[in-house]
Amino acid sequence: MSKKINVGLVGYGMAGQVFHGPFITNVTGLFLKTIRETRPEKIRLANSRYPHATIVKETTAILADKEIDLVVLATPNHTHYLLAKEALLAGKHVLVDKPFTTTSAEADELIELANKKGRLLSIFQNRRWDSDFQTIKKVLSSGLLGNLVEYEARFDRFRNFLKENTWKEEDLPGSGILYDLGSHLIDQALCLFGAPEEVMGDLRIQRSGSSIIDNFEVVLHYEKLKVILKASMLVKEPTPRYRLLGDQGSFVKYGIDVQEEALKKGLTPADVADWGLEPQNIWGDINADLQGLQVTGKVKSEKGDYTGLYHNLYKAILGEEELFVKPEQARNTIRVIELAMQSNDEKRRVKYY
Template identity: 35%
Template structure:
């Protein structure tokens, strides 16, 4: 299979425009070949935005194109299983936007379909390439914290009023913050420590005017052997000028970080990878590393890691394709299926009011 890999995208919403196309264009290993957009509008037309790409009105037409090597699925989660199955049976490698699928059973089935058809399947857990998370991983890899006993990961925002714009994210039958932000936070933890032994979940709403039952907030406690508890938390009532992102504590030190990774905000403002300042965090937003030295606590600001940003996901996917090695995938599909299972267990734990074995 020649490189760069011709890539087709199914769906032309925010995910495609902001979280995939900029990185496909930034990576030397991929070419934006085609886009499926069923209903273009004068102010939302894939052909106008990307005149060199083929524009298809249906997924079936895209899958018949033998020049397409990779399919990126950016549609609503309830369509992921069907579209990924069709693409893999057509011999295409597949990237699925998170959340992977609404159920772990569907996710595991997709893993089997990939194996049976000899294609590669991965899930776009792009926040593994957040600069703050990469900085934290560097701290952990260097052993600066010693044995970690508390790992807190937050994605809190102050949005106490229900969104006025209707989409699948405001439909309680289709959306839960557990499967949205929860998949990001738990995937980060699992990528470091693997699956926990037990999970305790608290899922519900923090909004007073939420009468629909939409799950807008959660807290998950992931219990590991050796004394480690990882807390993954997202809330919509958090009036802070600086939102806590990470607080990780060990026997030798701690790392505390406020503010979200800058990439999403920069992308929405029009900045693109490769442009000056992209993915770079200002000094006042650096995290703080505290170490125990000679019985005293010594703190220092720690510069946030600079790298390729989310383009690194695509670069790593290309390495897996080039080497024909599923072990090199940026996110293993079975690990992604395990994260969906954790989401299910979190909700079940909350409903049953007890800690569950994983």
């Protein structure tokens, strides 16, 4: 039988409902024991979906529960550092929703504390388990593109208004899409290519009345590779999600992983037999030279499944697997964000360090 690891989920807003609850409960061995939530409508929803879970109104109730092994933080970005610190001090393993922290100094402190306490600390970089990113990794490993010279990834929305009553529209530490969507794009790039030599950032506020960054372009410079990462809240007509250029061919991919849309409809991996499979109309296009032959056509998308992150975390807590999303990696993502902000302020490229 699988060893049971009790989980305490702090926060049952969109992140808790859509990205955490369904995948915690999809891993045999993880048991969602307690949820911390204060809003009556969210409490009712949590009770209806997870009647076995205890609902508490204070995070301290989760931290004080000796039966809880893993604390998952699905809370506003600016609270991540303090809550993660409290959970580690309480002797819990911790999974923090992205972004890890708002500064690399905070991340360094939490990494040191986790090591001191002998607890696992990880970050919810779930987009590593996107269908399209899994496909990108396979295309690159195939060698069909030859030597990659340019990689572009975009993560766009269209919301030309400001949402009401949400911290995400407030000028708080960690707010704005550089921390939000940028955390995913940067994490993916660092997974593929490692640390860059230089960082350039162009950050903008484009929506009327907004006080947060809602458009960015971050360029990571490597010796022979240019990595362009973009996101905007004002893109109504879809642009390529990924564009890879090599000296032997190109790969272009439109469309976005289907999991988020399914989750927002209330579906879970337990409900859908073909979970994480993209429809053929958003498969990527390749055009490459293969041993003198011109190869063009569709590349079938790989299966995506965010369950993989939680399954690995469970195995890592048991000591059966190496942790996939290491806190040091997430710390480097925050460092790139800091350097992009510095670059934007100083209007120049800055060295990565």
